Amino acid sequence: MEKLRSQNWFGKTGKDGFIYRAWMKNQGIPDDMFDGRPVIGICNTWSELTPCNAHFRDLAESVKKGVYEAGGYPVEFPVMSLGETLIKPTAMLYRNLASMDVEESIRANPIDGVVLLCGCDKTTPSLIMGACSVDIPTLVISGGPMLKGHWRGKDIGTSDVWRFAEAFKLGEINEKQLVEAEGCMARTQGHCAVMGTASTMATMVEALGLSLPNNAAIPAADVRRKVISQLSGRRIVEMVKEDLTLSKILTREAFENAIMINAAIGGSTNFVIHLLAIAGRIGIELNIEDFDKFSHNIPLIANIQPSGVHFMEDLYYAGGLPAVIKELKSVLHNDALTVNGRSIGANSEDAEVFSRDIVGTMEEPFKENSGIAVVRGNLAPNGAVIKPSAATPALMIHRGKAVVFETIEDYHARIDDPNLEVDENSVLVLKNVGPKGYPGMAEVGNMGIPKKLLEKGVHDLVRISDGRMSGTGFGTVVLHVSPEAAAGGNLALVQNGDIISLNVPERTLHLEVSDEELAERRKNWQAIDLNISRGYVNLYINHVEQAHLGADMDFLKGKSGSVVTRDSH
Template identity: 40%
Template sequence: MRSRITIEGIERAPHRCLYKALGLTDEELSKPIIGIANSWNELIPGHKHLREIAEAAKAGIRIAGGTPLEFNTIGLCDGIAMGHEGMKYSLPSREVIADSIEIMAKAYQFDGIVLIASCDKIIPGMLMAAARLDIPAIFISGGPMLAGRYKGKDVDLHDVFEAIGAYKSGKTSYEDLIELENVACPGVGSCAGMFTANTLNVLSEAMGISLPGNGTALAVSAERIRIAKYTGMMIVELVKRGITARKILTREAFLDAIAVDMALGGSTNTVLHLMAIANEAGVELSLDDFDEISEKTPTIAKLSPAGPYHIQDLHEAGGVPVVMKELSKKGLIHLDRITVSLKTVREIISAAINRRTDVVRPVENPYMNRGGILILKGNLAPKGAVIKASAVPEELYLFEGNAKVFDCEEDAVKAILNGEIMKGDVVIIRYEGPKGGPGMREMLTATSALVGMGLDRDVALVTDGRFSGATRGIAIGHVSPEAAEGGPIGVVRNGDRIRIDLKRKRIDLLISEEELRERLATFKPLERKLGGYLYRYSKLVTSANTGAIFKVSDTSS
């Protein structure tokens, strides 16, 4: 066991002495030492209850004969960080989380690790660390939030964002807005729709790095506690068998995760995160993989914001195993790969029963014959862009309009809410990419404002930043290269015509090639004055089409 290097032998008497200062016994030190990486804090609804999850995981570890030792890492709530400077720190926090777990695991030489988190950047940060460390690892989330109830229907956070525009345009009253605010998020858990947090919860299960049920079992359920206990028990078994993270996180696991993502119409952010996790696992993954899988994967569910259902409905239908079972009928799932449950995917899905075909449609009767995410290219995004097509009505697949250009999200939101954006406009928000923002902010405030103002079917939004999983409408993000790296989005001018053709998977600036070359030749990207972590981040981060990973250091010497 790895931990023996810190515990066994005369030379390690000082190390054992320090462990004993914590109250640990020789008997505890003789067992596998399991690290518990917990992002608990009092700032995120998805994290408020993670101490309880951690205690359940510890109980499972002790049942199986291991010794758990817990530590914390950071986590921020994208919803609270949204629409201001705080969102610049969201994506960058992913790297801090991965690094902090690496530091602790290397310093203490854990035999295995349990990763406990919910929400957008924290989950991928932890999975990146697991892949980088390549020790036995299991992820468990805090689980999804229940949907709220408002005037007889299920609601969630995205309804509150959209209600702002509705209030500004006079479509709803202040009293109704506040009533919705008070009920939309009824308690702990990650926000109830198929937004980024729950998409990643689901995909962790699809990849097999978490136990069955982890993706959808509710935060407030006893089932969630039982999954945590089984997680603790199973990590000890993985240590005994020497099954490390990279034996789970294979290329086939990532391809299956992409297929599930497409079938469920998950968040566009998963493109960034799956590529970053794959990079740490030594697995090649590109935008082309997403595009190819999306072409052949039917969309069989429409969860909020694309439809009326929430994660609680998906769980009731049978969860991730049911989705994978349906996809397996088309040969889209690798059935014989191992998972942290020590069962193969085939064994897990064999017992799955679809109990709600209104939520998860049979693969023979999909919403769409292709996946929910599209990769676009064209002269405006030579290295790619991403759109959640499952949240776009098919009649809007071809859109052409005049550019309204903004160099930050705040200016665009102000223009939308002040009525300066008209039908037929294409709102361009640039210098919001990984390097240019820096931090690649989500634009949920902007897209929700368009919805609330009744413009989501008449206005497109294009950015080198990104979108929340709660976004719907013609919202194109991850435009690469970004403006800060000299990309064509940086030379778009007010009034330029932009054509978006989802059927052809293109986004184009309608000017001549000669004029585009001339604009790019004289283009000097805007430089922001930066300090602290964001300065360092901007110097190291790469484009969205790479997963916004840090530049790889040169180890050839």
């Protein structure tokens, strides 16, 4: 083991060493904690404003036990916590800011290895992005999904929010019943119980090799979540001794594995934008086409909502992610290294499937169409994404007239107007909800269906935007259109009545308007004025990259290493 980073602080003699150690000792720390043992940072996104992560204090205590058992010294520290359900205008706006918080907190402090405690959607990519930029031994623990809810004899989860919304709009349930369902759905600690973005991120972590096996699916309320946290505390100390850094695990093969596993579990479209950002930080070449290429022949193996019917806890009881990974061994890079020092193939070789209703096979999957499809055309020259497993098969090839909403406010004002010119063949188009335009690229792409169509029994339309959608959502929704409208992409030029053709099998998205006409329209186009001239949001707008690049800030690409700052005493 090379000299520990922490010894540049605690190993010093004279005044500097005195100051570094003395102030730590006011917490009751004995001398031998500074004798050269690994210092393990526990990066905690606990917050009462982030309900998904509100149980992380307990998990941190379990990690500390493991660190002590392995001969390390644990130090817990907070970073910005992003609560998907509360933060306005969108948690995605602050993902890059949180990553900066993580990066600088690690680099500036006497930390030899770090455990990342993350759960809610953006906390996972932001913590990993920040840690990648420093590249020290790192292990991730997810908070775990909440147990599935029960309401009036039915199992429910976050995907039912969209169904409840439609039912309420149609008068099928009333306000009292809606409030009753609230208390029945989120009945335990943890993040969304379905394969939303939080569960997708937990799966991504395990697929990349950044967590111990089974991290992805253990429910938050299950005591085994504490057990894996304690075991992770033990393991991170050994990783420091082995100098097993992030860059040794996050190889090109690891990213390809993550894409294939994401396809097999029906993961969120948000996976694309976060994995691209992580790759950019660690220095791995990854592009949007890779998501189509490596998921193209992977069917849906995990029967989990919203692409399937079951919940994350069911996946755990059926064998967990290792069971899914074992089914994919014929296509995965099985030698890819993971944090426990073993390969991803070795970690799953003893996995068993306890329910074929939940974990299928490559030969007998639940759906043939899975993964992320990347469509291109004059409407999305740099690409857009769609999730076939959550879409309506009959709409995968579609041609219809555009119904255009210039902003999210415009959408809310008109979507249920009885006079809105829309029918079951229409294509809903929402502009100015991309990285710069919202700003932050909010989860509004899965626009609700107009009430007058719901009343006719229409529950899906082709919907197109430069924004994102919740991983819990579903429908024939084209997202992440790049370039976005606010950056002058052709999406900004679409008008009501324009014909748009979508052909997912051929991977095309085309606006049937001539180049000459688009050039004329562009003469009158003006970028949306957000009237933001200061602070982080201004920095974000001026430096955020487009969706097909991961929506990171241009100046944050690439790792800069764990530089030790100069002594300041």
